[in-house]
Amino acid sequence: MDNHYCIYICGVGGQGIIKTSTIIGEAAMNQGLDVVMSEIHGMSQRGGSVSTELKIGGYNSSIIPNQAADMLLSFEPVETIRGLDNVNSETKIVYNTHPIIPSSTDKEYPSVDGITKTLKENFKHVLPIDGTRLAIEAGSVLSLNMVLLGAVTADDKFPLTKESVIEAMKNNLKPKFHEMNLKAIESGYESIKG
Amino acid sequence: MNLKELVTGESGEKQFLLGNEAAVRGVIEAGVSIAATYPGTPSSEIGNVLSVLAKDANIYFEFSTNEKVAMEVAATAAASGLRSFTFMKHVGMNVAADSFMTTAYSGVTGGMVILVADDPSLFSSQNEQDTRNYARIANVPILEPSNCQEVKDMVKYAFDLSEQFGIPVIVRTTTRVSHMRGVVEFGDVNDNSSNNDNHWKRGHFKKDPSKYVPVPAFAGDMHIRLWDKINEIEGISAKSEFNREIDFSDEKSYGLIASSSAYNYAHDVVKFNDLDVNILKLGFSYPFPQDKVVEFIEDLDEVFVVEEVDPIIERDVLAAIGAKNLDVIVHGKLDGTFPLYHEFNSDIVAQGLDKVLNFDEKTAVSYSLGLEELQENIPSRAPVLCAGCPHRAMYYGINLAIEELGLKPEDVIFASDIGCYTLGINPPYNAADYLLSMGSSVGDGCGFSVSTDQKVASFIGDSTFFHSGVSPLINAVHNKHNFVLTVLDNRITAMTGGQPNPGIPVDGMGDEAPEVSIRKLALACGCDYVRVINPFNLEQVVKTYKEAFERNDTAVIISKAPCTLIKGLTKKPPVNFVEGNCNYCDKCVSELACPAISKVDGKITIDKAQCDGCNVCIQVCKYGALEAGR
The missing domain is CATH 3.40.50.970 (Thiamin diphosphate (ThDP)-binding fold, Pyr/PP domains)
Incomplete structure (x- = not known):
């Protein structure tokens, strides 16, 4: 069978989720793999939840079936919880631990340590990373998406090479940010591998 | 990718494109001269991209005041011998419908394609109407791409079909097709060079009131000509490569007919569950390719019809079965196998197929009470008016x-x-x-x-x-x-x-x-x-x-006052919170409800990254606890 791999990517509008997903998709295409991706537009600039779905390897549908993601990559703790319909016991759950508090006042924002504890009780591969801090260390909080991109490439089952992902990043983002982005990708990679 | 690649990209080149970007490449390959729209999601990005590329692509492009005007701009361009393109969201077609209906009667000289993006599950719309009904009301051909490559290919093909028969053609996408990204291989670009001082080609309108003025005396004949065209096009849809069989089995008991995004789910469910079901994919679904469908189903015992939103193909299949007196059971929306509303996905299609085929042995996963509690108690993140709106x-x-x-x-x-x-x-x-x-x-x-x-x-x-x-x-x-x-x-x-x-x-x-x-x-x-x-x-x-x-x-x-998202606006510095003056009335949080103002640990907090300095909150606060930033 082909190299199947499904990634559900989620977070909040403005975090660079669609760009990150497009970079992975383009890298997959350049490696000669079948790839489809789904994204929902329209509300992303208004503080809403944003998610994309990426499927590599012989799929026609760009939507991940229930509990079929190989990786859940979340840019924000609570959005991780919102994306759990996609995961199973083998799914790698990688998430940024820095919360973005919504302006809605319906429910109180839960403690991030509590989220991590509960996730670890239920799933085998729970990988919280302080992506926002790593991004700031790399040069700007805006490189958070690159930190998380690096984290994806660290998964042994991920069918793309770090090099092809870096190549696609360079093709999609301005040269003046390449150095910072490379640093961010490396730190994300190390935080999972290391 | 640089968007300019959509113009300069050569035949054989591959790009990872959004469905809506693929539509633009199809328009460019077809050699379109005039394009008009009123923006509407999920079709909006087509206009955003055309707006940037129009001059490089020799295309006149406008945001018309509404979809009806856009339809009229495209119709007259096509009547003047140019290739023209209009596109809109599904409800935009209601606005355009009056002129659209007549365009079907009068017909076109240059190719005219109308791309309509439906929105099953109402991601950004007030209803889930199915544009395929419009193809039947107006009696014009419709194509239903399932992926980005097909969007590009079908848009291009639709222009050839339109020009060959002098009839406008609809390309119907759904949100999942317009907002899917996938690999698209480019084809050849037709020449549309300008023949004058403008960057786009000018055509010439040849007067013929019997063709273009639907007074009662002429419109009756127009209707006859429309039926002649459609009857002839049925022979083409029956043989079209967009209507093709994908075989997974030598068994001839079960078959499945699907279109658009619904085909993708059906394909994956059959493939990844190794089901003994062959699929007929309908990409050119009106005029209904009855001969092709009958050939596919006549030896079957049961056939599934998988489509979003209305049971349109399903009714056509039932009619074909009736007309040919076939003995085939149809499972679709009408017998409750699949839902009558909202978009599908692989799980919904699998559940429907499982009702008949009994293959799905998925067991429910159970989680700890703590996780369920957490899932039920996370704050919502609904879209809100921006800070500074x-x-x-x-x-x-x-x-x-x-x-x-x-x-x-x-x-x-x-x-x-x-x-x-x-x-x-x-x-x-x-x-x-x-x-x-x-x-x-x-x-x-x-x-x-x-x-x-x-x-x-x-x-x-x-x-x-x-x-x-x-x-x-x-x-x-x-x-x-x-x-x-x-x-x-x-x-x-x-x-x-x-x-x-x-x-x-x-x-x-x-x-x-x-x-x-x-x-x-x-x-x-x-x-x-x-x-x-x-x-x-x-x-x-x-x-x-x-x-x-x-x-x-x-x-x-x-x-x-300008939308705060417009680029290049001069903004005032963010507001400051003066803790000593705060009376904790919470008016700024609960009555103004600006996303830049929140209450954290009992204290008002201003998110300086979000605050635009609109200073309305300062006028709301009676206690002077919010002051203009400096």
Whole structure:
């Protein structure tokens, strides 16, 4: 069978989720793999939840079936919880631990340590990373998406090479940010591998 | 990828494209000269991309005031021998329908393609209507791409088909097709070089009233000619490569017919569950390729029909079975195998197939109570009006004016319209009570004002006012209706991503353009009370609303301030919180509800990254706890 791999990517509008997903998709295409991706537009600039779905390897549908993601990559703790319909016991759950508090006042924002504890009780591969801090260390909080991109490439089952992902990043983002982005990708990679 | 690749990319090149970007490449390969639209999600990005590429691609492109005008621009271009393209969201087709119906009768000379993006599951729409019904009402061909490559290929093919038979052709996408990304291999580009001083080619309209003027004497013959075309095209759809069989089995018991995004789910369920089911994929679904379908189903025992939204192909299949007296059981929406509404996915399709085939042995996974509790108790993150949004200031101001006039919320009906400001439906503003369609707030104001003794406040955006608000405003004045119309002029078509409209001095290709004044329009309609106000001046907002509500005519208030998302605006520094002055009344958090203001550990916090310095909160706070940033 082909190299199947499904990634559900989620977070909040403005975090660079669609760009990150497009970079992975383009890298997959350049490696000669079948790839489809789904994204929902329209509300992303208004503080809403944003998610994309990426499927590599012989799929026609760009939507991940229930509990079929190989990786859940979340840019924000609570959005991780919102994306759990996609995961199973083998799914790698990688998430940024820095919360973005919504302006809605319906429910109180839960403690991030509590989220991590509960996730670890239920799933085998729970990988919280302080992506926002790593991004700031790399040069700007805006490189958070690159930190998380690096984290994806660290998964042994991920069918793309770090090099092809870096190549696609360079093709999609301005040269003046390449150095910072490379640093961010490396730190994300190390935080999972290391 | 650089968008220019869509113009310069050579045949054989591959790109990872959004469905809507693939549509643009199809338009460029087809050699289109004229394109027009009114922005609407999920089709909006087509216009955004064309707006940037039009000049490089020898295309005249405009954002028309509405979909009907866009349809007319495209129809006349095609009647003049040019290839023309119009595109819209599904409900835009309702606006365009009057002229669309006649275009089917009169036909075209140059190819004309109408791309309509449906929105199953209503990600950003007021209904889930199925555009495939329009192909049948008007009697024009329709193509249903399933992926980005097909979007490109079918758009291009649709122009050839349209030109060959002199008939407009619809390409129907869904949100999942328009907003899918996938690998697209480019094809050859037809030449559309300009033959004059403009960057696009000019055609020539050859007069022929019997063809182009549907007076009763001519329209009857036009209808006959339309049927002749459609009957001939049925032979083409039956043989089209877009209607093809994908075989997974030698068994001949079960088959499946699917189209559009629904095909993708059906394909994956059959493939990854190793089901003994062959698939007939219908990409060219009207005129219905009956011979092809009969050939596929005649030896089957049972056939599934998998389609979003209405059971259209299913009814055609049932009719074919009836006509040919076949013995095949049909499983679709009508027998309850699949839902009658909302988009599908692989799980929904698998559940439907499982009812008949009993293959799915998935066991439910159970999690700890702690996880379930966590899932139920996370805060929602619904879209909200941005920090610094002028609409928030207006909604806060009108509610204050209503209170100061001694009116209760139930005494004032808020007739809303389509745009970001519909988000005013949410508490604490509660500023949307009734809504039908683009521009309906004005006509609804007319109706409520004669049907009730309640006050009526209608809200409409600048772009929506140009789209469909002017003609009902004339109605309001002439028929002496009594309501307050607010035009929320934020200098952009905001909800769909920031396209220009006639109120700003730029056109769809980025050139300078005359600015049409909303104030002068309202005055010309005959409104006696027209006020242009600064929404960020709370006192002025409240005073103006109080004045307007005391009147007995159609009062127009124009809130003029740019959308905070427009690039390049000069913004004031963020507001400061002065803790010592705070009385903890929470008015800024609970009544203004700006996303930049929150209460963390009992203390008001300003998110400096979000705050735009609109300073409305400073006017809301009576205690001086919020002060202008320096």
